[in-house]
Amino acid sequence: xxxxxxxxxxxxxxxxxxxxxxxxxxxxxxxxxxxxxxxxxxxxxxxxxxxxxxxxxxxxxxxxxxxxxxxxxxxxxxxxxxxxxxxxxxxxxxxxxxxxxxxxxxxxxxxxxxxxxxxxxxxxxxxxxxxxxxxxxxxxxxxxxxxxxxxxxxxxxxxxxxxxxxxxxxxxxxxxxxxxxxxxxxxxxxxxxxxxxxxxxxxxxxxxxxxxxxxxxxxxxxxxxxxxxxxxxxxxxxxxxxxxxxxxxxxxxxxxxxxxxxxxxxxxxxxxxxxxxxxxxxxxxxxxxxxxxxxxxxxxxxxxxxxxxxxxxxxxxxxxxxxxxxxxxxxxxxxxxxxxxxxxxxxxxxxxxxxxxxxxxxxxxxxxxxxxxxxxxxxxxxxxxxxxxxxxxxxxxxxxxxxxxxxxxxxxxxxxxxxxxxxxxxxxxxxxxxxxxxxxxxxxxxxxxxxxxxxxxxxxxxxxxxxxxxxxxxxxxxxxxxxxxxxxxxxxxxxxxxxxxxxxxxxxxxxxxxxxxxxxxxxxxxxxxxxxxxxxxxxxxxxxxxxxxxxxxxxxxxxxxxxxxxxxxxxxxxxxxxxxxxxxxxxxxxxxxxxxxxxxxxxxxxxxxxxxxxxxxxxxxxxxxxxxxxxxxxxxxxxxxxxxxxxxxxxxxxxxxxxxxxxxxxxxxxxxxxxxxxxxxxxxxxxxxxxxxxxxxxxxxxxxxxxxxxxxxxxxxxxxxxxxxxxxxxxxxxxxxxxx
Numbered sequence: 247x248x249x250x251x252x253x254x255x256x257x258x259x260x261x262x263x264x265x266x267x268x269x270x271x272x273x274x275x276x277x278x279x280x281x282x283x284x285x286x287x288x289x290x291x292x293x294x295x296x297x298x299x300x301x302x303x304x305x306x307x308x309x310x311x312x313x314x315x316x317x318x319x320x321x322x323x324x325x326x327x328x329x330x331x332x333x334x335x336x337x338x339x340x341x342x343x344x345x346x347x348x349x350x351x352x353x354x355x356x357x358x359x360x361x362x363x364x365x366x367x368x369x370x371x372x373x374x375x376x377x378x379x380x381x382x383x384x385x386x387x388x389x390x391x392x393x394x395x396x397x398x399x400x401x402x403x404x405x406x407x408x409x410x411x412x413x414x415x416x417x418x419x420x421x422x423x424x425x426x427x428x429x430x431x432x433x434x435x436x437x438x439x440x441x442x443x444x445x446x447x448x449x450x451x452x453x454x455x456x457x458x459x460x461x462x463x464x465x466x467x468x469x470x471x472x473x474x475x476x477x478x479x480x481x482x483x484x485x486x487x488x489x490x491x492x493x494x495x496x497x498x499x500x501x502x503x504x505x506x507x508x509x510x511x512x513x514x515x516x517x518x519x520x521x522x523x524x525x526x527x528x529x530x531x532x533x534x535x536x537x538x539x540x541x542x543x544x545x546x547x548x549x550x551x552x553x554x555x556x557x558x559x560x561x562x563x564x565x566x567x568x569x570x571x572x573x574x575x576x577x578x579x580x581x582x583x584x585x586x587x588x589x590x591x592x593x594x595x596x597x598x599x600x601x602x603x604x605x606x607x608x609x610x611x612x613x614x615x616x617x618x619x620x621x622x623x624x625x626x627x628x629x630x631x632x633x634x635x636x637x638x639x640x641x642x643x644x645x646x647x648x649x650x651x652x653x654x655x656x657x658x659x660x661x662x663x664x665x666x667x668x669x670x671x672x673x674x675x676x677x678x679x680x681x682x683x684x685x686x687x688x689x690x691x692x693x694x695x696x697x698x699x700x701x702x703x704x705x706x707x708x709x710x711x712x713x714x715x716x717x718x719x720x721x722x723x724x725x726x727x728x729x730x731x732x733x734x735x736x737x738x739x740x741x742x743x744x745x746x747x748x749x750x751x752x753x754x755x756x757x758x759x760x761x762x763x764x765x766x767x768x769x770x771x772x773x774x775x776x777x778x779x780x781x782x783x784x785x786x787x788x789x790x791x792x793x794x795x796x797x798x799x800x801x802x803x804x805x806x807x808x809x810x811x812x813x814x815x816x817x818x819x820x821x822x823x824x825x826x827x828x829x830x831x832x833x834x835x836x837x838x839x840x841x842x843x844x845x846x847x848x849x850x851x852x853x854x855x856x857x858x859x860x861x862x863x864x865x866x867x868x869x870x871x872x873x874x875x876x877x878x879x880x881x882x883x884x885x886x887x888x889x890x891x892x893x894x895x896x897x898x899x900x901x902x903x904x905x906x907x908x909x910x911x912x913x914x915x916x917x918x919x920x921x922x923x924x925x926x927x928x929x930x931x932x933x934x935x936x937x938x939x940x941x942x943x944x945x946x947x948x949x950x951x952x953x954x955x956x957x958x959x960x961x962x963x964x965x966x967x968x969x970x971x972x973x974x975x976x977x978x979x980x981x982x983x984x985x986x
Contacts, residue, residue, distance in 0.1 A: 255293040259284045259304070266305040271336060280309045286390060287311070287375050287406075295371060302337035307373070310335060311408055315347040319385045320402075323348035323431040327420045329413060341370050342414040344423070346407040348431055350376055351438040353557045354405050360559045361430045362411060365423055373408040433517045433555045437490045440515040444489035444582065447515070451567055451580055452479040455544070464574030466542030475544045475567075477599035482565070486590040490556055491518035491583035494569075497539055497576060505536050507579070517556070518583065535670045540576050544568055547637045548669060550583055551728070557585055561707075561725075563634060591633050601636055604628075604644060611645045620652070627651055630711060632721055635675055639665055651679050654717060660684075660748040662741040671731040674701065678720040684750040685710070685718040692747040697724055700740050701732055751784045752776075758793035771796055 263281040272280070287308040288296070296304055310330070318324050329342045346358065359369055378401045380389040392401050414420050455462065456476045463469055494513035499505055511521050538546075550562035562583045569578040595601040605628055614621035627648055628636070636644070647663045654661055660680040667673045678693055694706050704724040711719045726732045755776075759768035775796050783792070 251293055255288065255291065256285065258293050258297060259288060262299075262301040262304040266301040268305070268309070268336060272309070280305060280312060283308050283312050283390070286377060288373065290375060291373050300337070303339060306330065306335055306337040307343075307408060311345050311347075311406060314345050315404075315406060316387045317385050318347050318381070318387075318404075320381075321349065321435075323428065323435070325424050325427045325431065327414060327423050329415070339410075340413060341410040342412065342420075344407070344409040344411060344427065346405070346409075346427070346431070348405055349435065350403040350405040351434050353437075354431075354434055355407065356558070357430050357434050357556045358407065358409065358427060361426050361555070362409070362423070364559070365426060367411040367414070367423060369409060369411055371408075371410040375406050377404050377406060378402070379404050430555050433490075436519050437516045437556050440492075440519065441489055444492045444515050445483050447492060447580075448479050448483045448489075448582065452476045452483075455479075455567075461570050461572055461574050462544065465570050465576060466574070467544050467570075471544055474599050474603065478545065479567070481599050482586075482590075486587055486593070487563075487565075487582075487584050488557055488587055489516060489582060489584045490554060490562065491516040492581065493518040494578060494580050496578040497569075504533075505539055507539070510578075516583075518581075538669065539568075539579070542576075546579070548667070549634065549638075549673065551672065554585055560585060561723075586633060595628055595636065601628075601633075604636065604641055607641045608645050608648055611641070612649065623652060623655070624648060626715070630713070630715075630719070632709070635665070635721075647677060651717070654679055660745045662737070662744045664737055666732070671726070673723050673725040674704075674732050676722045676724065678722070678744060678748065679717045680720070680748050682712055682716055682718045684748065684753070685712060685720070686750075689748055689750070690720055693720060693744055694722065696740070696743045696747050697722060700735055700743070701726075703727075704732060751789055755779075755789035755792055758789040759796070761790075762793040762797055771800075775799075 263284055266277075266281070268277050268280075284305065288304075314324065314326055324345075324347045326345045327342060328345070330338050332338045344358075344362070348354070355372065355374055359372070362369055378391055379387060380392040380401050381387055411423075414423065455472060459469065459472050462472055492513075492515040494510040495507040496510055497505060498508050509522055514521060544567065546564070546566035546568070548564045550564045552562060554560055554562050563585055565582040565584075567580045567582075568576050569580060571577045590598070595605055605625065608628065609616055609621060609624060612620070612624060614624055616622075616625065631644075643665055647665075650661055650663060658681050660678065663677040663679075665675040665677075667675075676697060680689075690708065690710065694708065698704065698706055701724045704726055707723045707725070709721040711721070724732065756768070756772065759772055762768070763771060779792065787795075
């Protein structure tokens with residue numbers, strides 16, 4: 247931490263220690279020991295994380311952890327999950343606490359938090375003091391930060407972790423968390439203790455291969471592969487691979503003539519330290535897959551079936567070196583499990599054995615020179631390709647993917663590439679390339695759903711790469727359930743589904759404009775209206791609805807003279823295609839509420855409604871014509887109090903918009919509509935003439951009709967404005983809206 251943060255932290259701890267009173271729970275000497283422990287316990291903690299806590303919480307946290315770590319057997323990790331209570335601990339909080347005391351080792355915090363995340367126990371706070379302690383032979387804590395060279399046993403470096411998680415009240419859940427963390431801490435310890443042994447083992451195997459190449463050649467191994475494999479093994483030993491487990495297996499034939507891999511007793515290291523029974527997974531594989539064990543290839547690079555419990559939450563990388571006898575027969579394998587390090591993932595592929603050969607072969611297949619324009623693009627594509635995939639994929643498949651991606655430079659589009667696991671179809675690697683500006687989290691989720699449906703609920707891991715290149719890459723791995731394999735699928739059909747899922751709203755909007763207006767006018771309208779379409783509008787409306795909204799605006803402009811254009815609006819209330827009929831006028835699409843009067847909205851000079859069976863008891867004042875539309879209705883109303891409405895000549899004779907017609911309900915008395923004071927047929931509608939009266943320019947309706955769901959033959963009323971046609975011009979203010 248910075249010097250200022252240290253000063254703030256020390257002041258905070260000093261204040262908490264002076265105000266803390268443990269009462270009768272601790273003796274004065276024990277309380278002073280806790281106060282002295284505070285600076286060591288919180289020395290790596292940001293003061294902001296504990297500044298709002300009471301002295302009881304700050305000191306009580308250190309007190310209970312100190313008591314928990316007072317005794318620990320050598321080489322054993324201690325784990326406890328508990329929720330502090332006021333009665334027992336003298337303080338309380340909303341979260342539960344995980345307390346750990348163990349030998350210090352790499353990857354402890356990342357491994358523990360990884361396990362908690364997998365269990366769904368949300369991590370809220372981590373306090374992680376690393377301490378050097380002195381303990382006696384029984385593990386009793388004698389001193390913290392002892393002087394070097396003192397009497398007694400050598401000090402031990404320990405990791406003390408205080409992790410606050412979501413509150414846990416179920417005892418079985420607490421037991422599950424404790425058991426998982428104990429297993430993870432054992433794996434961390436095994437991997438750390440045997441890390442140097444595994445690195446030494448891979449160097450010895452590389453030396454053995456280079457010392458006896460003749461037996462490998464006699465077994466059918468390509469001489470060029472021998473040198474490359476030796477270089478690769480030495481490369482992973484130089485901090486490019488995190489070794490987590492190692493074991494040797496003998497390839498034997500049983501009484502039925504079937505091959506099986508038998509673990510060599512005592513050969514296990516790291517997370518494979520414990521001797522298992524025979525490899526049942528190998529014997530359960532199909533014969534054609536088991537036959538790969540006798541193919542004359544020196545290395546097998548693939549993914550294991552299980553995730554790492556140490557370091558990172560990824561599936562383990564599997565590196566197998568086949569074992570040959572003096573006659574060149576394959577007699578077993580040496581298996582390493584682990585994860586490629588960050589250094590391996592950032593190194594240039596030109597410096598990595600196996601990958602530099604693949605790069606040269608792909609360049610040769612493409613016919614590009616490495617320093618040419620196309621060659622540089624190809625190399626850049628390979629450099630950003632997932633490293634584990636580069637190591638596993640055959641050159642022919644890699645070239646097909648690279649060629650397809652390079653073609654996307656010249657045309658916008660989305661492309662899906664797939665690689666099936668050669669060892670039984672356990673997983674499928676999927677690469678989706680698309681224009682960078684069309685990628686979003688929602689697009690990724692939609693594509694994942696398409697793939698999950700295609701692979702029948704397989705688990706899905708994803709990785710996204712968006713850089714300076716014009717293409718974004720979505721890398722997904724679909725994995726079958728344990729013991730199952732993925733079914734073969736039609737890649738062409740799946741790619742089309744992925745392409746549809748990846749299409750952006752704007753791309754569909756472009757197509758909708760072309761369908762509605764033609765290609766020439768669509769371009770002009772997109773430039774005019776496109777910038778005004780907000781993301782909120784796009785979420786709420788289909789691109790086809792947007793195109794129809796623009797059509798309505800354009801029609802409104804054609805009916806509106808230049809002098810009256812300012813402030814004009816158009817409202818569109820419509821029922822989505824395929825939607826079930828609503829309960830009459832009480833069900834409204836969009837955001838317009840039927841209980842609101844137009845007069846109460848000052849900025850509005852339009853209104854619209856649609857009724858299933860009835861009309862309003864009073865009619866709007868002017869400029870209306872009946873329409874028989876049953877799917878949408880739009881209307882115009884200008885409040886009588888509007889200055890522009892008063893100044894407008896009342897003798898204007900409006901024209902009927904396209905599609906506005908008088909209608910009569912089938913099998914019922916025709917509606918009767920009387921002209922209003924402007925001479926325009928008002929929208930007063932009713933089943934019988936007696937219920938319809940001339941409105942004489944009444945106020946806008948404040949009581950809206952309600953009715954039950956329409957039945958066969960029920961009248962449906964909707965209205966649209968009647969305005970004189972005018973020469974279309976560019977709008978002064980227009981924004982489409984599905985329901986305004």
